[in-house]
Amino acid sequence: MSVVISLTLSANTLFAQNPGRITGKVIDSKTSETLIGATVSLQGTTKGVATDVEGHYALSGVAPGKYTVLIRYIGYQTKSISDIEVKAGAATPLDVTLSQSETTALKEVVIKATYRQESVSSLYAIQKNSVSISDGISSELIRRSPDRSTSDVLKRVSGTTIQDNKFVVVRGLSDRYNTASLDGSPLPSTEPNRKAFSFDIVPSNLIDNIIISKTASPDLAGDFAGGNVQILTKDIPDQNFVSFGIGAGYNTKSTFKDFKSGYRSTSDYFGFDDGSRKLANNFPSTERIVNNQLSKNQEIQSARSLNNDFNIYTNKALPTQSYQLTVGDVKELGAAKNKLGTTVSLTYRNSQNITPNLIQRYDNYDYQSEISKFSTNIGALANFAYSFGKNKITFKNLYNRILDDQFTYRTGPNSSTSSNDNRFYAYDMLEKGLFKSTLEGDHAVGEKSKIKWNLGFSNITNDQPDQRKVNYKQSNPGDPYYATLETLGKENARFFSKLNENIYSGKVDYSLPVNLFKQSTLKLGVNSQYRDRNFNARFIGLIADRSNSTYDIDAILQRPIQTLFSPSVINAGIFDLQEISNLADRYNAHSLTNAGYAMLDSKIGEDVRVVYGLRVEKFDLKLKTQDPNQPEVKLNNTDFLPSVNFTYSLTPKANFRASYYRTLARPEFRELATFAFYDYELLATVQGEPSLKRTLIDNADIRYEFYPAAGQIFSVSAFYKKFQNAIEPIFDDRNSTTTISYFNSKSAYVYGFELEARKALDFINGSMFMKNTTAYANLSVNKSRVTNPDDGIDRLEKTRRLVGQSPYVVNAGITHTELDNKLSINLLFNRLGKRIFLAGGARFSSVYEMPRNVLDAQVGYKVFKNKGEFKLSATDILANNYSFEYELDGKPYIPSGPGNIFRRYNIGSTYSLSFNYTF
Template sequence: MKSKSLLLLILSVFFFTLKISAQGNGKIIGKIIDQKTSETLIGATVGIDGTTKGAAANVDGRYVLTDVKPGKYTLVIKYIGYQTKSISDVEVKAGQVTTLDIAMASGATTALKEVVVKSTYRQASVASLYATQKNSASISDGISSELIRRAPDRNTSDVLKRVSGTTIQDNKFVIVRGLSDRYNSASLDGAPLPSTEPNRKAFSFDIVPSNLVENIVISKTATPDLQGDFAGGSVQIQTKDIPDQNFVSLNVGVGYNSQSTFKDFQNGYRNASDYFGFDNGTRKLVSNFPTTNQIVNRQLSQTQTIQSINSLNNDFSIYRSNALPTQNYQLTVGNVQEIGANKNRFGTTVSLTYRNSQTTVPDLIQQFDNYDYHSAQYKFSTNIGALANFAYSFGKNKITFKNLYNRTFDDQFTYRTGSNTSDGSYDSRFYANDLLEKSLLKSTLEGEHGLGAKNSKIKWNLGFSNIINDQPDQRKTNYRQGAAGEPFYAQVTGLAKQNARVFSHLNENIYSGKVDYSVPVDLFKQSTLKLGVYSQYRKRDFNARFLGLVINTSNTQYDINTILQRPIQTIFGPNLINNGLYSLDEISNPTDRYDANSWTNAGYAMLDSKFSEKIRVVYGLRVEKFDLKLHTEETDMQQPRAQLNNTDFLPSINFTYALTQRANFRASYYRTLARPEFRELAPFAFYDYELLATLQGEPNLKRTLIDNADLRYEFYPAAGQIFSISAFYKKFQNAIEPKIEDSNSSTTISYFNSKSAYVYGFELEARKTLDFINGGNFFKNTTAYANFSLNRSKVTNPNDGIVRLEKSRPLVGQSPYVINAGLQHNELDNKLSINVLYNRLGKRIFYAGGERFSSVYEQPRNVLDFQIGYKVLKSKGEIKFSASDVLNQKYNFIYELDGKPYIPSGTGYTFKSYLPGANYALSFNYTF
C-alpha cells in the first residue's frame, strides 16, 4: 500500500507539473560561497548593474535572477564583511539558464572605503570552482552531475567506478580503498541508506538513476558531523530538487548483450505482472497454508495435505524463447514557480524509470574439490523506480521533501550438469528457480534555516525507510545418476538442501532524525562552531520456511522407479499429487525466524578554525551510543540471542595547509567503527546453491574499532583539473571477517572477530586538459584523467584450535591495486561528445580460505567502456551510443595459496568462471 500511495502521489504531481511555461527571457542562477571555506553566504545580494533587478542568496547560498532580457550584463555582489564583487560579460540567452557560481573574499580592511573586486564571467566561474575543490573540510573525492552526464553510466554504481580509489563488486556494491562494502556507509539526501541485501551490509547503488544525481562525494576521512560507522569511505549522494527551469525529459533506450540478446533463453513460470516488477501472488504461500507445527507433527489429513500441495505453484515447466533486447525508459518532469512579491521558489522534480533485461551466462564453470559442474543461468530482471522531490525556498529558509522508491524483480533459472563425487561417483542434473523481490521506499523531510546576521544556520532532517526482501518460492530439484549409462532419478525421496522450496520474507523499517546547528565564533582568525544530535531506530522481522514434496515410496499404486525418472515438467504432475503419491514435509529450525532492533544515538561538537590565511583545522568529538537486541525462537523470546551495548568516543582532526593559491597539504587522524549487521549476528542457516556453502551468522560478534591516519597533497593546475597523491593507514581492533569451516564435505561460512588487522595504501589522481600538447581547439577540448591506488592489508586468522592453511591473508574484497583512466573530448561547439573509459582491479579475495581450502581470488580483468553522444533538434535532443565491457574478458575465481593455484584434491582449482558478454546500448533523450 505504501508503494501504491507513492505512485499515485507521483502521478498527481506529474499532471500538475506537465504544463511548461515558455519564456522568451532567460535566467541567471548560481551559488555564493566564501572563497576560503566554501561556506554558503546566506543573504548575500546580487544585482544587475544599472537596473533595479536583484536577488538575495537563500539558505543554500543560491540566488535566482529571473525574466532577464537577452544580452550581456555586469553583476554586483555584496555581503557584510566581504569585498564587493563586480562581474562583467555575463551573457543571457533567450529561454536559457546562465549558471554563475561566485566566491567572495572577506574584507581585508576595516576602513570605510568600499573595496570593489572586478572580474569577468569566466574568471568568476573558475574562481568558484577552485574554491569548491580546495575547501572541503576532509579528504574527499567526488563527481558532479556534468561529469555523470558525459559518461556511459546508467546508474550510481556505474558512476562510482570513476571515483579515485573506488571499485564496484557484483556491479552494485561499493568498495573504497580496498575495503569491502561492510566497511563503508552511504547516505542519500542527508539520511542514511539502509542495507538492501538480506545477507550482508551493502547498499545496491544500481537502483539510483545517474541522471537524477546532483553530485556524489566520498569522504575518506571523518569529521564529527559524519556518522562514525565507516573506514573506507562515506558515500554521500544528493539528488536534484529545485530545477533551474521547467522541463519535461523523455529517455528511451535499447540494449544488446553479445551472448544473450536474440539467443536461446529459458525460464520457469512467468506471468505478465513480472514485466512490471511484481509477482501476481501465485508464487507465495496462501494465507491459510498449514503452520510449521501442523506439518512437522503430521497433523494434516491426506485431504488437507493434497489441498495444501495444490495451493503451491507446481508449474515446473521450462519455457524457451529468444532473449529480448534490454529496454530502458525514463520520464522526468521539472517545475519551478516563483511565489509572492518576495519571489519565493517552489520546485518539483518527478521521475519514473523502467528497465527490463534478459541475460544469459551459457557456461558457468565450477571445478574444485569433488565438483565438476557446468551451469547455464538465465536471469529475467525488471526494475521500476520513482523519484519525487519537492522543495520550497523562502527568505533564509528552505524545506525539502524527497522520496525514492525502487523495486527490483530478479528471476533466475539455473540448469546445472556435472558430477559430485563426495557421495559416490555420479552425474547430476540440477534445476533451480530463484526469484528475489526487493523494494526500497525512502522519504526524507529536511529543513535549513538561516538565523540572524552572522550566517548562523540550523539544519534538521527526518527520515523513513522501508526495505522488503521476498523470496516467494525458491525451488530446487536434483536428478542423480548412480553410474554411467543408468537413468537419472529425481532426489525426492527425502527433503534436503537440493530438494527444497524456500519461502522467506524480510521487512525492515528505519526511522532517523538529526539536528545540526552552526554559528561563527570569535576564535582565532575565523571559526565556525557546529553542534548536532542524531538518532536512528531500526526494526527488522525475518522468517523463512523450507518446504518440499516427498514421494511416498510405500505407495504400491505406482512404479516409484518409473515416476522418479519423469522429467522435471511432470515429476510433480497433478495426477500424482491428487492420488496422494506425495506428502508435504518441512525442515524446521527455531533460528529460521528472528526479529531485531537497534538504537543509535549520537551527539557531536566540532570547530572549523582558520588559524591564518594558510592554516585550517577541523576538529572535534562524536559520541555514539548503540543498543542492539536480536531474538530467535530457540530461546525465550524475552532473552536476546544476540546483544550489543556500546558507547564510543570518536575524535577526529583534519589539518589543511594552503601551500599556494592552488595547492593544499592535508593530514588527518580519526577514529571510526564498524558494527555487525543483523544477518551477521543471526544464527539462521541458509544453503546457497551458487556458492555450494551454508551461510550462518555468529551471535557473539563484537563491533570493530578503527584508528585511521591520512596524508594528502593536492594541486589544482586549472579549474576542473587536479593532481593529488595520498597515503593512508588503518588499524582494526576486532575486525569482522568471514570464518570458513570446510573440514567436512559441506562448507559453512560464518563470521569472526580477527585478532588483528591493518590496511595501508597510496592513491594518485590526475585530471588535465591536453592543451599543453598543442594550443589548438582539439586538445583544449580533450581531457585525460586517471586514478591509481595501491593497497596492502593483513588479517590474522583466529587461533581457535583449527589449523588453517593461511595464518594470515589480505582483507576480503581488498584489491592490491585499482586503475581507472579515461579520455573525454567535445567537438562541434559541444554538440559531439566522446568518452573512453578503462578499469582494472588487482586480484582480490572473494571467498576466504579455511582448513582444507585456500582463499578464492577474483582474477584481474580489463574493462573498456566508451560512449558517443550527439545533440540534435537545436540541442534539445541527444542520441547516445554506449558500449560497456567491450573486451568481454572472463570472470575467473580460483583457489590460490602463496600466489599460485591451489588444488587440495578433486577436479581442479576453479571456484567459478564465466563470460558476462559485452553490452551495447542506443538511447535517445529529448527535453521539452
C-alpha cells in the same frame, strides 16, 4: 500553408521574446561556505535578489543579451562580473566566490571578473576547500559516461570499486566498512545476508552529485573506515523542463539467443510477482507439518496450492530496454520571490541476460551451468522544495523496486555421492523494494548562524516467494536420471522468505561563528536512528512416499521436471508434504543509535585550517529468534570518536592535508542471527555468529593536492588503518558442506596510497583539439593483513588479506568534445588486482577473483538546438572472463579435480543506443 508559416513565425517570435534566468550560489572563497543574504543585482536595471539559506539565487525574467552582475555582502569585497550571456528560455549558471574585506574603510572596493573567470574560480574553491579528504563525481561527468546506475558511477571514483556490480568497496575495504546516505539521511542495508546497500537501485540520471568522504569529521556517522558515500538527488531545478529518454541495448552473449525461464506473469515486467508463487494464506503452519497433524487429503490440498509449474519456457532474449520521464518545475511566489520547486521522475528498465557455460568446481563438484536472468527495475523520485527568505524546506521521496527471476540449469559429476552426473534446476525469484522519505529544514538564525534538521523514514523489503531447487542424478553411465526426492534437505527444498525493515532517523545541526583565531565556526549536533527488522523463512518440500505401493515410485522420479509434480501425481498422494523446522530461521531485531557531536572549524592564520572535535555514539541492539532455547543477542556500546583534519594552503592552487580519526564497524543483524541458509550458487551454508563484537578502527591520512585549472587535479594520498576486533567471514570446510560464518580477528591492518590526475591536453600544444581533450587516471595501491582465528582448525593460511580487498585499482579515461560541445567522445578503463572472494579453510585455500580489463566507451551527439541527444554506449568491450581461482602464498593451488579454477564465466559486451529530449 500560409497558416503553418504564420504559426511557425509566431512561435519563433514568442521563443525569441521568452526571457531567461541567471542562477547559481554565492560562496566564501576561503571556506566554500555559502553566504546567506548576499545581494545579487543586474547592473543597469532594477532587478535584484538576495541569496537564500543555501546561498542560492535566481535572477529571472531577464531578456536575452549580455549583462554584468554585481554581488555585495557585508564584510566582503563587492564583485562585478561581466560578459554573462543570457539565452531565451534558458538558465545561465553562475556560481560566485567572494573574499573577505581586508580593511574596515568605508570606501567600496569592487573586484572585476568575466563570466569565464568567475566560473573557473568558483570551481576551484569548491574543489579545494572541502573539510575532509574526499573524492566525488558531478552530474555533468555522470551524463558523459555510459553509466546507468549509481553502482556504475562509483567505479569511476578514485580508490573505489564495485563488487557483484552493486556493492561498493572503498580503499580495498568491503561493504561492511563503508556507509552511505541519501539526501542527508542514512541508507539502510538492502541485503538480508550482509551489511551492504545495493547501489544499482538508484538510477544515475537522478543524481545531482556524489561525494565520498575518506576521512571522518564529527558531523559524519562514525560507522565507516573506507568511505562515507553521500548521494544528493535534485530538488529545485534551475528552470521548468520536461525530459524523456528511451534506450535499447544488445548483449553479445544474450540478446536474441535462447532464453530459458520458469513461470512468467505479466506483472513480472512491472517488478511485482502476481502472487501465484507465494504460500496461500491458509497454508498449514510449520508446527502442523512437522508434527504430522495433517491428514493425507490435507497434505494433497496443501501441495496443490503450491505453484507446481516447473515447465521450462524458451524464448529469444529481448534487447535491454529503458525509459525515463522527468518533470521539473520552479515557481517564484510573491514580491519576495520565494521559490517552490518540484522534480518528479519515473524510470523503467528491463533486461534479459544469459550467462552460458559457467564453470564451477569445488570439493568433489565439477559443474557447468547456464543461467538466464530476467530483471525489471522500476523507480520513482518525487522531490519538493520551498525556499522562503532565509529558510528552505525540502521533502524528498525515492521508491525503487527490483525483480530478479533467475533460472539455472547445471550439469556435472559429484564424486562424493558416487553420482556420475547431475542435472540441477533452480527457479529463483528475488523481489527487493526500497522506499525512502526525507523531510529537511535549513534555517538561517541571525546573520551567520544556521540550523539544519532532518527527519527520515525508510522501508526495505527483500522477499523470495518460492525458490525451487530440484536435482536429478545418474548413478552410472547409461542409467536413467532420477529426482533426488527421497529425503528433504535444504538443497532440494522450496525456500520462502520475507524480510521487512523499517528505519526511522532524525538529526539537528547548529552552526555559529565564534571569536577564535582568525575565523572559526562551532558546529553542534545530535542524531538518532532506530531500526526494526522482521525476518521469516520456511523450507518446504514434497518427498516421495515409498510406502505407497500402488505406484511405481522409481518411474515417477524418472519423469522429466516438467511433469514431475503434475496434478495427477499430486492428486495421487505420491508425495508427502514435509518441512525443515528450525525456529532460529525466524528472528526479530531492533537497534537504536544515538549520537552527539561538537566540532570547531578554525582558520588559523591565512593558510591553515583545522577541523577538530568529538563524536559520541551509543548503540543498543537486541535480536531474538523464535527458538526459546537461544538467548537474546544483545550489544550495548558507548564509543568516543575523536577526529582532526588539518589543511595547509601551500599556494592558491595547492593543499597539504593530514587527518587522524577513530571510527567503528558494527555487526549486522544477519551476522548475529544463527539462521542457516544454503546458498546453491556458492555450494555452502551461510550462518551467523551471536558472539560478534563491534570493530574499532584508528585511521591516519596525508594528502597533497594540486589544482592546475578548473576541473583539473593532481593528488597523492597515503593512509593507514588499524583494526581492533575486525569482523571477517570464516570458512569451515572440514565437512562435505562448507559453512561460512563470521569472527572477530585479533589483529588486522590496511595501508596504501592513491594517485589521481585529471588534465586537459593543451600542454602538448595549444590547438583547440587539445584544449577540448581531457585525460584522467587514478591509481590505488593497498595492502592488508588479517589473522585467522585460533579455533582448533588447522587452516592452510594463518594470515591473509581482508576479504574483498584489492591490492591495486586502476581507473583511466579520456574525454573529448567537438562542434561547440555538440559531439562528445569518452573512453573509460578499469582494472583491479586479484582479491579474495572466499576465505580459505583447512582443506581449501582462499579463492581469488582474478584481474580483468574493462573498457567502456560512449559517443554522444546533441540535436534539435541541443535539446535532444543521441548516445551510443559500449560496456565491457573487451569481454574478459570472470575468473575465480584457488591460490596459496601467491601460487595456484589445486585442491582436487582438474586445475585450480573455482568459477569462470563470461557475460559478453553490451552495446546500447539511447535518445533523450528536454522540452
